[in-house]
Amino acid sequence: MLDTLLFVVLPYVALVLFFLVGIARYRKRPFSVTSLSSQFLENKKHFWSTVPFHYGILGVLAIHLAGLLIPDAILSWNAAPARLLFLEITGLALGIITLIGLFNSIMRRIRLPRMAVVTNKSDWVLLTLLMVQIILGILVSIFNGWGSSWFASSASPWLWSLFTLSPDVSYVAAMPLLVKLHIINAWLILGYFPFTRLIHVLVIPNPYLWRKTQVVMWHRDRKSVRVKD
Amino acid sequence: MEVRSQIAMTFHLDKCIGCHTCSIACKNIWTDRQGTEYMWWNNVETKPGTGYPTRWEDQTNYNGGWELQNGKLQLKSTSRSKIVPNIFHNPSMPTMDDYYEPWTYKYQELFDAPEGDDQPTARPISMVTGEHIDIEAGPNWDDDMSGSPVYAENDPNLDALSADVRQQMFEIQRLSFFYLPRMCNHCLNPACVASCPSGALYKRGEDGIVLVNQQRCRAWRSCIAACPYKKVYFNWSTGKSEKCILCYPRLETKQPPACHHSCVGRIRYLGNVLYDASRIEEVASVPKEQLIEAQRSLILDPNDPEVIKAAKENGIPDGVITSAQESPVYQFVKSWKLAVPLHAEFRTLPMLFYVPPLSPVMSGSDGDITSNETEDLFHEIKESRVPIQYMAEILGTGATAPVEYALRKQFAVRMYRRQLTVGDVDEATADRALFEADCTREEAEAIYRLTSLVKYEDRFVIPPAQREQAIEMIKDPLDHKQSTGFGFSSPPMRV
Numbered sequence: 001m002l003d004t005l006l007f008v009v010l011p012y013v014a015l016v017l018f019f020l021v022g023i024a025r026y027r028k029r030p031f032s033v034t035s036l037s038s039q040f041l042e043n044k045k046h047f048w049s050t051v052p053f054h055y056g057i058l059g060v061l062a063i064h065l066a067g068l069l070i071p072d073a074i075l076s077w078n079a080a081p082a083r084l085l086f087l088e089i090t091g092l093a094l095g096i097i098t099l100i101g102l103f104n105s106i107m108r109r110i111r112l113p114r115m116a117v118v119t120n121k122s123d124w125v126l127l128t129l130l131m132v133q134i135i136l137g138i139l140v141s142i143f144n145g146w147g148s149s150w151f152a153s154s155a156s157p158w159l160w161s162l163f164t165l166s167p168d169v170s171y172v173a174a175m176p177l178l179v180k181l182h183i184i185n186a187w188l189i190l191g192y193f194p195f196t197r198l199i200h201v202l203v204i205p206n207p208y209l210w211r212k213t214q215v216v217m218w219h220r221d222r223k224s225v226r227v228k229d
Numbered sequence: 230m231e232v233r234s235q236i237a238m239t240f241h242l243d244k245c246i247g248c249h250t251c252s253i254a255c256k257n258i259w260t261d262r263q264g265t266e267y268m269w270w271n272n273v274e275t276k277p278g279t280g281y282p283t284r285w286e287d288q289t290n291y292n293g294g295w296e297l298q299n300g301k302l303q304l305k306s307t308s309r310s311k312i313v314p315n316i317f318h319n320p321s322m323p324t325m326d327d328y329y330e331p332w333t334y335k336y337q338e339l340f341d342a343p344e345g346d347d348q349p350t351a352r353p354i355s356m357v358t359g360e361h362i363d364i365e366a367g368p369n370w371d372d373d374m375s376g377s378p379v380y381a382e383n384d385p386n387l388d389a390l391s392a393d394v395r396q397q398m399f400e401i402q403r404l405s406f407f408y409l410p411r412m413c414n415h416c417l418n419p420a421c422v423a424s425c426p427s428g429a430l431y432k433r434g435e436d437g438i439v440l441v442n443q444q445r446c447r448a449w450r451s452c453i454a455a456c457p458y459k460k461v462y463f464n465w466s467t468g469k470s471e472k473c474i475l476c477y478p479r480l481e482t483k484q485p486p487a488c489h490h491s492c493v494g495r496i497r498y499l500g501n502v503l504y505d506a507s508r509i510e511e512v513a514s515v516p517k518e519q520l521i522e523a524q525r526s527l528i529l530d531p532n533d534p535e536v537i538k539a540a541k542e543n544g545i546p547d548g549v550i551t552s553a554q555e556s557p558v559y560q561f562v563k564s565w566k567l568a569v570p571l572h573a574e575f576r577t578l579p580m581l582f583y584v585p586p587l588s589p590v591m592s593g594s595d596g597d598i599t600s601n602e603t604e605d606l607f608h609e610i611k612e613s614r615v616p617i618q619y620m621a622e623i624l625g626t627g628a629t630a631p632v633e634y635a636l637r638k639q640f641a642v643r644m645y646r647r648q649l650t651v652g653d654v655d656e657a658t659a660d661r662a663l664f665e666a667d668c669t670r671e672e673a674e675a676i677y678r679l680t681s682l683v684k685y686e687d688r689f690v691i692p693p694a695q696r697e698q699a700i701e702m703i704k705d706p707l708d709h710k711q712s713t714g715f716g717f718s719s720p721p722m723r724v
């Protein structure tokens with residue numbers, strides 16, 4: 001029962017919130033969609049918080065995504081112990097980089113009076129959730145080793161069972177407590193995501209790579225305005 | 230040829246009295262909100278001086294504008310290839326401390342202070358944190374302070390001058406300065422627009438005004454670093470970039486921007502010019518010494534039948550062409566070559582042009598004696614109190630020729646008018662001065678009129694915005710009869 005609540009209901013609620021609120025916010029309140037950068041107020045500590053945090057978290061998420069999308073490839077990569085170890089250590093290192101970045105980010109917000117002005121309650125909830133998640137992730141990686149393998153063999157099928165609307169909790173029911181906590185907190189973050197500054201992750205500006213250098217916008221359609229003459 | 234219209238400006242620096250009325254007019258309308266207190270979309274600097282933000286002209290530090298890399302134009306700060314590392318932490322991003330921390334005073338303390346031996350004071354408090362601060366900088370901190378070693382000597386433009394010239398500038402008898410009012414240049418090759426990863430910044434096709442779409446800005450803040458004039462500002466409260474909008478709601482109703490309208494010295498001119506948009510990149514990439522001439526060549530003669538034809542083909546309405554023909558900016562920039570862009574070497578093709586100031590003519594120093602004699606009234610341009618090399622750094626991409634040309638012409642116009650009105654200069658001398666300055670009597674008369682007598686209508690020739698046509702493109706006027714007036718940004722609703 002509790003398993004169903006935590007590993008079926010919670011994920012679905014989180015996903016629905018994520019998509020519905022995310023899309024609604026993007027469409028109804030586009031002004032609120034921003035990364036709310038604070039670099040303008042302070043520049044040095046900013047580097048040591050934002051940069052490690054983002055490279056770390058993006059790496060960590062990339063590995064999770066690989067486990068989800070190409071589990072078989074991960075499993076065959078991990079067949080050789082050296083390669084498994086390499087992946088594990090990379091993951092752990094990225095986790096620690098993320099932790100350092102997030103820690104600096106939190107300290108920066110606590111210490112600097114200017115930062116207090118641009119930090120609200122929601123930021124604190126979010127930063128706490130992220131902190132808990134990263135610490136749990138690191139603990140999992142240390143105490144419940146070879147995560148890259150069991151993620152691909154157990155977590156991934158469970159997630160797919162959710163996505164295909166035929167939830168099967170048996171995959172996760174047997175997992176160790178740390179892992180369960182990590183999973184539950186992940187869904188909390190995902191559900192909370194669209195209400196927070198994390199919305200910036202959804203608007204990364206890829207068209208920049210191929211659009212024209214200069215942007216010119218017209219009010220009038222020039223060709224049709226002037227009929228003759 | 231792709232003809233477009235651009236609203237352009239000319240500031241006549243000889244007439245600026247440094248009163249800051251322009252800045253205040255702007256501030257009261259646009260930047261009196263939380264997060265914008267430190268912004269001065271229009272500001273007035275004293276030159277030589279460090280400016281706002283401090284030493285903004287020093288691109289080795291701020292990395293603004295474009296540079297040529299193997300003949301190709303590249304943003305100095307954020308190019309496409311640098312976008313990934315720069316988006317998390319932009320190494321060229323200035324911070325509030327490069328501008329100043331805005332403050333107010335605790336005025337209430339003047340009334341509430343308990344009785345005591347001292348006068349009560351209103352202590353300054355930060356408008357960001359609300360805490361007490363020691364004020365250490367402001368938007369015009371070095372106002373009128375040229376000559377002061379603390380400020381003026383740190384002017385980045387002095388770096389290129391020889392030690393002699395520098396020393397000469399700071400001799401007490403020669404001390405001189407001028408004002409430099411600055412605002413967004415609404416460039417033809419805007420670095421801010423090119424740098425924005427989200428495409429939130431754009432140039433309006435019809436009049437070339439550069440705007441930030443507040444709905445699409447995501448605080449990636451590339452524009453702040455990219456603009457070499459530091460005229461895109463970051464609103465730390467909303468997490469959005471903001472900049473001068475050239476008072477477009479006023480322009481669309483035929484009123485000049487507030488800074489222009491309020492200008493006490495009447496130094497400001499505004500009008501549209503026609504230019505060839507297909508040549509922007511080519512012109513922005515020419516060698517540094519050719520930039521000013523190349524930029525002039527981009528602006529087309531609005532009376533040339535070929536240009537008019539091409540303009541019409543490109544959908545430019547007749548009213549806009551007519552107003553380009555009457556544009557005071559065209560006169561200053563093209564016909565007379567009196568006005569030059571500010572730091573054209575940043576390669577953004579700025580559309581705000583400056584008439585370089587003649588420095589004081591009344592008294593020149595001759596050894597230790599300061600003379601006020603008539604002979605000295607028309608001293609050699611090259612002996613200006615503000616050395617021409619210095620002016621060249623700011624307005625001539627380092628070359629003295631464009632600045633000297635403009636100064637010589639202004640000087641000749643003075644001689645010519647003096648001959649007419651006071652009569653202590655003879656006709657031959659005046660004519661020779663005109664000839665040497667590449668100026669005719671008619672031209673001198675026209676320059677005199679547009680600089681000295683200027684009326685409101687001559688200074689501001691605002692092209693029709695044709696908004697009614699724009700609306701017709703989107704909405705059928707018959708369907709929307711009786712529905713204009715106030716709009717609602719979200720539908721009215723009773724709950």
Ligand code: HEM
Binds near residue numbers: 106197200201449
């Ligand atoms: C490619 C994707 C991403 C981009 C381009 C990006 C960009 C940014 C930027 C520009 C900021 C503002 C930093 C500042 O100047 O103050 C920011 C802040 C932040 N980002 Fe991201 N981000 C990305 C992905 C993520 C992800 C995946 C997460 C976490 C799940 C995340 C979490 C955060 C947090 C928590 C902050 C606030 C940090 C602080 O200042 O305390 N971002 N991001």
Ligand code: SF4
Binds near residue numbers: 408492493
């Ligand atoms: S209002 Fe005009 S005269 Fe006064 S400082 Fe501004 S530009 Fe100069």
